[in-house]
Amino acid sequence: xxxxxxxxxxxxxxxxxxxxxxxxxxxxxxxxxxxxxxxxxxxxxxxxxxxxxxxxxxxxxxxxxxxxxxxxxxxxxxxxxxxxxxxxxxxxxxxxxxxxxxxxxxxxxxxxxxxxxxxxxxxxxxxxxxxxxxxxxxxxxxxxxxxxxxxxxxxxxxxxxxxxxxxxxxxxxxxxxxxxxxxxxxxxxxxxxxxxxxxxxxxxxxxxxxxxxxxxxxxxxxxxxxxxxxxxxxxxxxxxxxxxxxxxxxxxxxxxxxxxxxxxxxxxxxxxxxxxxxxxxxxxxxxxxxxxxxxxxxxxxxxxxxxxxxxxxxxxxxxxxxxxxxxxxxxxxxxxxxxxxxxxxxxxxxxxxxxxxxxxxxxxxxxxxxxxxxxxxxxxxxxxxxxxxxxxxxxxxxxxxxxxxxxxxxxxxxxxxxxxxxxxxxxxxxxxxxxxxxxxxxxxxxxxxxxxxxxxxxxxxxxxxxxxxxxxxxxxxxxxxxxxxxxxxxxxxxxxxxxxxxxxxxxxxxxxxxxxxxxxxxxxxxxxxxxxxxxxxxxxxxxxxxxxxxxxxxxxxxxxxxxxxxxxxxxxxxxxxxxxxxxxxxxxxxxxxxxxxxxxxxxxxxxxxxxxxxxxxxxxxxxxxxxx
Amino acid sequence: xxxxxxxxxxxxxxxxxxxxxxxxxxxxxxxxxxxxxxxxxxxxxxxxxxxxxxxxxxxxxxxxxxxxxxxxxxxxxxxxxxxxxxxxxxxxxxxxxxxxxxxxxxxxxxxxxxxxxxxxxxxxxxxxxxxxxxxxxxxxxxxxxxxxxxxxxxxxxxxxxxxxxxxxxxxxxxxxxxxxxxxxxxxxxxxxxxxxxxxxxxxxxxxxxxxxxxxxxxxxxxxxxxxxxxxxxxxxxxxxxxxxxxxxxxxxxxxxxxxxxxxxxxxxxxxxxxxxxxxxxxxxxxxxxxxxxxxxxxxxxxxxxxxxxxxxxxxxxxxxxxxxxxxxxxxxxxxxxxxxxxxxxxxxxxxxxxxxxxxxxxxxxx
Numbered sequence: 001x002x003x004x005x006x007x008x009x010x011x012x013x014x015x016x017x018x019x020x021x022x023x024x025x026x027x028x029x030x031x032x033x034x035x036x037x038x039x040x041x042x043x044x045x046x047x048x049x050x051x052x053x054x055x056x057x058x059x060x061x062x063x064x065x066x067x068x069x070x071x072x073x074x075x076x077x078x079x080x081x082x083x084x085x086x087x088x089x090x091x092x093x094x095x096x097x098x099x100x101x102x103x104x105x106x107x108x109x110x111x112x113x114x115x116x117x118x119x120x121x122x123x124x125x126x127x128x129x130x131x132x133x134x135x136x137x138x139x140x141x142x143x144x145x146x147x148x149x150x151x152x153x154x155x156x157x158x159x160x161x162x163x164x165x166x167x168x169x170x171x172x173x174x175x176x177x178x179x180x181x182x183x184x185x186x187x188x189x190x191x192x193x194x195x196x197x198x199x200x201x202x203x204x205x206x207x208x209x210x211x212x213x214x215x216x217x218x219x220x221x222x223x224x225x226x227x228x229x230x231x232x233x234x235x236x237x238x239x240x241x242x243x244x245x246x247x248x249x250x251x252x253x254x255x256x257x258x259x260x261x262x263x264x265x266x267x268x269x270x271x272x273x274x275x276x277x278x279x280x281x282x283x284x285x286x287x288x289x290x291x292x293x294x295x296x297x298x299x300x301x302x303x304x305x306x307x308x309x310x311x312x313x314x315x316x317x318x319x320x321x322x323x324x325x326x327x328x329x330x331x332x333x334x335x336x337x338x339x340x341x342x343x344x345x346x347x348x349x350x351x352x353x354x355x356x357x358x359x360x361x362x363x364x365x366x367x368x369x370x371x372x373x374x375x376x377x378x379x380x381x382x383x384x385x386x387x388x389x390x391x392x393x394x395x396x397x398x399x400x401x402x403x404x405x406x407x408x409x410x411x412x413x414x415x416x417x418x419x420x421x422x423x424x425x426x427x428x429x430x431x432x433x434x435x436x437x438x439x440x441x442x443x444x445x446x447x448x449x450x451x452x453x454x455x456x457x458x459x460x461x462x463x464x465x466x467x468x469x470x471x472x473x474x475x476x477x478x479x480x481x482x483x484x485x486x487x488x489x490x491x492x493x494x495x496x497x498x499x500x501x502x503x504x505x506x507x508x509x510x511x512x513x514x515x516x517x518x519x520x521x522x523x524x525x526x527x528x529x530x531x532x533x534x535x536x537x538x539x540x541x542x543x544x545x546x547x548x549x550x551x552x553x554x555x556x557x558x559x560x561x562x563x564x565x566x567x568x569x570x571x572x573x574x575x576x577x578x579x580x581x582x583x584x585x586x587x588x589x590x591x592x593x594x595x596x597x598x599x600x601x602x603x604x605x606x607x608x609x610x611x612x613x614x615x616x617x618x619x620x621x622x623x624x625x626x627x628x
Numbered sequence: 629x630x631x632x633x634x635x636x637x638x639x640x641x642x643x644x645x646x647x648x649x650x651x652x653x654x655x656x657x658x659x660x661x662x663x664x665x666x667x668x669x670x671x672x673x674x675x676x677x678x679x680x681x682x683x684x685x686x687x688x689x690x691x692x693x694x695x696x697x698x699x700x701x702x703x704x705x706x707x708x709x710x711x712x713x714x715x716x717x718x719x720x721x722x723x724x725x726x727x728x729x730x731x732x733x734x735x736x737x738x739x740x741x742x743x744x745x746x747x748x749x750x751x752x753x754x755x756x757x758x759x760x761x762x763x764x765x766x767x768x769x770x771x772x773x774x775x776x777x778x779x780x781x782x783x784x785x786x787x788x789x790x791x792x793x794x795x796x797x798x799x800x801x802x803x804x805x806x807x808x809x810x811x812x813x814x815x816x817x818x819x820x821x822x823x824x825x826x827x828x829x830x831x832x833x834x835x836x837x838x839x840x841x842x843x844x845x846x847x848x849x850x851x852x853x854x855x856x857x858x859x860x861x862x863x864x865x866x867x868x869x870x871x872x873x874x875x876x877x878x879x880x881x882x883x884x885x886x887x888x889x890x891x892x893x894x895x896x897x898x899x900x901x902x903x904x905x906x907x908x909x910x911x912x913x914x915x916x917x918x919x920x921x922x923x924x925x926x927x928x929x930x931x932x933x934x935x936x937x938x939x940x941x942x943x944x945x946x947x948x949x950x951x952x953x954x955x956x957x958x959x960x961x962x963x964x965x966x967x968x969x970x971x972x973x974x975x976x977x978x979x980x981x982x983x984x985x986x987x988x989x990x991x992x993x994x
Contacts, residue, residue: 018924020805021936025920028943032913035947036906038954042864043902050864057861058877224877 060225063196066216067162069244071176071206073253074281074484078167080176080207085163086143089131090120094155101155108146108153109135131157136296164200164207164295170288172256174316175280175418175482177205178291203294205316206247206482208419213486216244246487250279254611255604259284262603266596267588268567269317269461271480272604275469275573275582278478278500280416282604283462285317319414319421322458323586326544326593327384327528328571329405329453331471331515333392334377336404338511342396345377345514351387362390362448365545381518382527384543386452393451398442401450402428407505409466409477410459415502416480424463427456454547464584468571471519472540472579474512475505516540520576523598529570532598537609540579541572541601543593565589570597574605581608639988642918646966646981649911650677650974653892653967659874660887660895661969669888669969676971680978687982691990695983696750696930699743703775706743709736710782717786725788737791738972740779742979745798745937748775752806753930763807766815772802790961794945801940802933858883859891860955862898863905870901888969890961893953909950915981916943922988931987938980 042050071080088109095101098120106113116134123132134156138146143158150157164179180203182195193212195201202211219241223234259270259282272282287309293302306314315321325332337343351374353367364386366372372385380388393401405411411426425431427450429442435456449455462480470477479500485493519540523529528543546567568590573582583601590596654677658670687695695702709727713736717724726733751771764772776799783792862878865871874880876898879887887895897905919939926932942965949964951957963970965977 016807017805017932020807021920021923021932024801024804024936024940025917028916028939028947029913031947031951032909032916035950035954035956036909038956039863039897039902039905039909042860042954043866043897043905044868046864047867050861051867053861054865054877057858057883 058224059222061220062223063199064219064221064238064241065162065200066218066241067243068164068179068200069214069216069487070246071214072246072248073251073256074249075253076248077253079172079249079251079253080164080166082162083165085137085161086140087133087159087161088135088138088142088146089157089159090134091131091155091157092120092123092128105134105156108156111135131159133159137163164292166291166295168253168257169290169292171260172251172283173205173288173291174285174318175205175251175283176291177207177209177419178203178294179207180294204314205418206249209417210247210483213247214244217242247483248485248487248493249482250274250281250484251283251482252281252611255282255607256284258282258607259600259604262600266590267311267317268586268590269321270583270585270600270604271318271462271465272581272583272608273465273469273478273480275472275478275579278466278469278480279484280480280482281581281608283318285315287311287313289313316418316420317461317586317588319416319418319460319462322422322424322460323567323588324455324546325410325453325457325459325464326546326567326569327453328464328542328544328569328593329450329457330381330384330389331519331542331571332405332408332410332467333389333396333401333451334381334515334518335408335471335507335511336400337377337392337396338514339404339508340396340400342400343377343392345510347392348374348376349380349385349388349391350374351385353387355387355390357390357394357448358445360445362386378514378518378521381515381542382521382525384522384528389451390448393447394444398428398447398450401447402426402431405457407477407503408470409502410457410463414460414462414466414480416462417482421462422460424460425456425458432456453544461584461586464569464571464586465582468573468584469579469582470505471512471515472573472582475507477502477505516576519572523572528592528594529572529598531594532570532572532602532605534574534602534605534609537574537605538576539572539574539602539605540576541570541598543598544569544571545591545593548589562589565591568593568595568597570594570601572601580612581605634989637989637992639918639922639985642915642922642981642985642988645911645914645918646978649908649915649966650680650978652896652908653964655873656892656896656899656967657888657969659876659899660879660884660892662874663880666888666969672971673969673974676974679971680975683975684978684982684985687979688985688989690986692934692983692986693930695746695986696753696934699747699750702743703747706736706740707778707782710740710779712736714782714785723786723788725783725786725791734975735791735970735972737779737783737786737788738976740783741791741795741798741941742976742983744776744779744795745934745941745980746983748772748798748802749930749933749937751775752802752933753928763809764803764812765809766812768806769803769808769812769816772799793960794941794948794962797940797944798937801936805933805936855885855891855959856952856955858885859894859953862891862894863954866898866901866904868902870897870899870904873899875899889963890949890959890968891953892964892968893950896967897953912943912946918988919981919984922984922991925991926987927991927993931991935984935987938984942977942980 067082070078072078090105092098102113102116106116109116111134119134120132123130146153146156147158166176179200182197182199182201184197186201187195187197202208202214207214219239221234221238255272259272263270263284263286267286269285270283271280273279274281289306338345351364351366351372353371354361354363364371366383366385371387372383375383375385375388377388405426411424413421413423427446432442433440446455450457466477466480479502481496481500483496485495488494519542520538521527522543523533523539523541529541532539532541546569548564548566566589568587570585570593571583573579583604585597585601587596587600654670654673657673661667661669713724713727716727718726718728718733720726725735725737727736776795780792780795783795858878862876862884865878866876871877876895878884878898879895884891884894893908896908916939919935919942923932923935923939926935945962945965948957948960948962949968952959963973965973
């Protein structure tokens with residue numbers, strides 16, 4: 001039984017107990033006051049600061065991707081646009097047991113389980129509410145099938161997205177380029193462009209070079225998200241995305257299609273320019289690829305396969321590959337000799353098929369028939385006689401050859417508006433010191449090789465086309481370019497009015513007439529380019545056969561394995577007196593230039609003149625492609 | 629007649645303070661869990677509140693002297709329940725602290741807390757021989773340690789260090805109130821100095837690590853830093869007046885972890901602002917104050933120790949919890965009594981306050 005024990009406690013003990021109770025009370029009270037001060041500090045003093053942090057937590061800026069600008073040919077015909085693509089997505093939150101569902105999904109989608117598993121594995125680190133794309137770019141029928149079975153397949157949904165679409169597939173693939181997701185490297189290399197990871201950006205060609213114009217301006221909206229990042233609601237604030245500008249290329253779709261067709265299955269490149277401006281009318285690199293495959297999300301495998309392809313379809317052979325110019329270089333030699341007054345057009349020489357210089361014998365391709373006999377410069381160009389130019393080169397010396405090669409645009413970039421370009425090689429003693437440290441001395445024999453476009457000299461097909469248009473227009477070196485105008489606003493086009501003139505050579509008119517006449521002869525006088533002859537069009541050109549394999553001269557070309565056959569060139573312009581089009585056609589391992597390259601040029605020229613004739617009948621349209 | 633007098637002497641201030649805190653707590657739980665997987669918590673908490681009030685009524689009606697007489701029975705029962713928990717308990721978050729009877733789940737450790745307070749008060753408030761010197765001798769203190777230590781040991785075996793630590797204010801407060809003799813302090817210090825290194829060397833590595841983490845919670849950086857920051861953001865962004873009921877983004881969008889248990893006060897601070905925090909702190913102080921007043925007015929030692937035992941456990945737990953919310957203490961995982969979601973804790977706390985109300989009601993000697 002408890003009894004009141006109060007009477008047992010003396011007065012001191014009771015007062016001591018009361019003091020201790022007070023101590024505990026004050027202690028608790030003090031801590032509470034301290035907490036109150038903490039709340040005051042957090043909620044009143046620092047309220048704005050924490051309010052901002054809380055907004056950062058809860059609001060997320062969602063980027064709205066703009067529509068990429070269109071790319072059209074010079075007449076406004078669309079080459080590249082955006083289309084609607086359907087992706088089948090899986091909502092992982094709606095599947096209880098994914099492993100057991102996979103076989104069903106595989107059957108429904110017609111995609112192997114391994115592929116599905118791989119796609120799910122890639123998304124493992126993403127929040128679960130984010131849907132996973134199981135199958136990309138399905139056709140309308142499949143999308144409709146899935147959409148109409150929402151009840152049976154609640155976990156699947158169809159996402160609509162915009163996708164880059166190259167209407168003609170591999171047509172002008174290297175020129176147009178392709179798009180892809182921005183990589184960490186892209187972001188690091190171009191901080192000024194403000195790329196987001198995974199954003200679709202131009203990766204090659206015009207898509208890359210004019211990405212700023214094409215990509216448009218990103219929009220944004222604010223969304224409330226929870227701690228997992230799931231969007232809870234949208235906030236009525238933000239900016240709509242502005243679509244990219246439409247690019248009107250200088251390209252002529254008709255010529256391009258003709259060129260693509262005529263080129264067949266060969267590897268190589270061809271460039272057709274407007275000699276009056278440097279505008280690119282048609283341009284091809286083969287083998288090509290279909291840029292549409294890169295517009296897909298799962299394109300890494302495709303890309304890797306293409307990168308490993310021994311034929312290197314991704315390589316742009318028009319401006320990134322360099323080859324020996326072969327006999328085409330004899331035209332450069334002639335111009336140099338005439339302008340430097342080393343020789344006149346009347347200079348005569350005798351070819352008996354070979355020439356001993358030093359301890360080496362240099363041959364002419366006509367050695368089997370005992371040489372060309374006596375030739376003037378015009379005949380030497382038409383017959384493409386080696387001996388004539390061996391002698392001429394020996395007389396002129398490498399420095400003057402190199403000087404004129406550079407003036408005519410070789411050994412330096414053409415500055416075409418594409419992301420990458422090689423300068424090619426124009427060798428001279430200075431170059432050799434740097435490039436061949438093991439043998440830094442220039443040997444006179446090397447001059448002899450360069451004189452017929454062999455040895456260390458290497459040029460790009462694009463440089464060749466610029467060279468052809470320089471002769472055609474009488475000495476103006478133009479920057480080749482792809483853009484005719486850019487639509488800056490709806491219906492407002494801004495012409496590309498940059499000066500494309502690189503330099504004017506002030507060639508002697510007599511030089512020009514000799515060269516043009518000789519090139520006319522190559523095609524029209526039973527020369528090497530007779531296959532490109534078009535009645536009444538005065539086609540002027542020079543063929544070239546660049547040696548790949550030493551013995552090729554003595555062996556029948558058809559018996560050699562393809563990769564050892566000579567490269568074929570066909571470089572020229574037309575018509576002779578008022579040139580409208582200039583070109584370089586290059587066929588890798590194509591054998592003789594006159595045999596494989598000339599017919600390709602002829603096909604494009606025929607189409608070109610056919611179009612021009614049609615325009616004369618409708619003069620009001622003529623301005624569309626007139627040289628500016 | 630007697631019942632009428634008891635009703636006249638009832639501490640309505642304390643009762644209403646407790647009721648208001650509970651009501652606010654249920655509201656905050658509703659706001660914090662709506663739209664989350666814990667959405668049912670609100671209803672369950674209401675049910676527990678009803679049960680708690682019933683138990684509280686029992687603790688008020690029965691004379692606390694009678695309860696103290698049976699305190700050994702309650703205590704023994706609590707120990708048995710703790711032992712059963714160790715044997716058959718359900719494992720949640722790597723500790724066995726739940727016991728289920730049918731569909732009914734509860735934490736025996738909370739019940740043990742109430743039983744321990746009662747037994748301790750009974751022990752300290754017992755009739756003493758007039759020759760006894762004031763203050764605790766070595767034997768008295770050892771008994772105190774035994775009474776608190778036994779359930780603490782069983783709770784630590786679960787292991788639930790967070791709950792075990794909430795027993796400690798009981799021992800410290802009781803020792804402080806009763807006073808301890810100087811000689812006892814010296815002997816204790818010697819024993820601890822000798823035993824601690826010995827015990828430490830016998831601990832297994834994982835046990836050492838657990839003790840280290842317990843002594844220094846920031847050693848476990850995974851998560852606790854995030855929780856702290858999110859809690860500060862929640863509190864701070866509430867501002868002076870708060871974001872409004874159900875409008876606290878930190879809580880509603882689940883940036884706050886454990887928003888209905890350990891960080892329930894942060895949700896309140898976010899939605900009700902500084903004014904809400906001030907009001908709540910004032911209510912907690914009022915509750916503490918009324919308990920202390922009860923202790924002063926108690927008619928005997930048993931009443932003093934009962935009221936002070938309850939207030940020490942309650943206040944320390946509340947201060948530990950709110951200290952974490954404002955970033956003054958490291959994360960401990962201690963729920964806020966009366967407000968946090970959790971039935972066992974709520975029932976036990978209400979039962980404890982029932983005892984305090986009991987002491988107040990019977991403060992006058994007939």
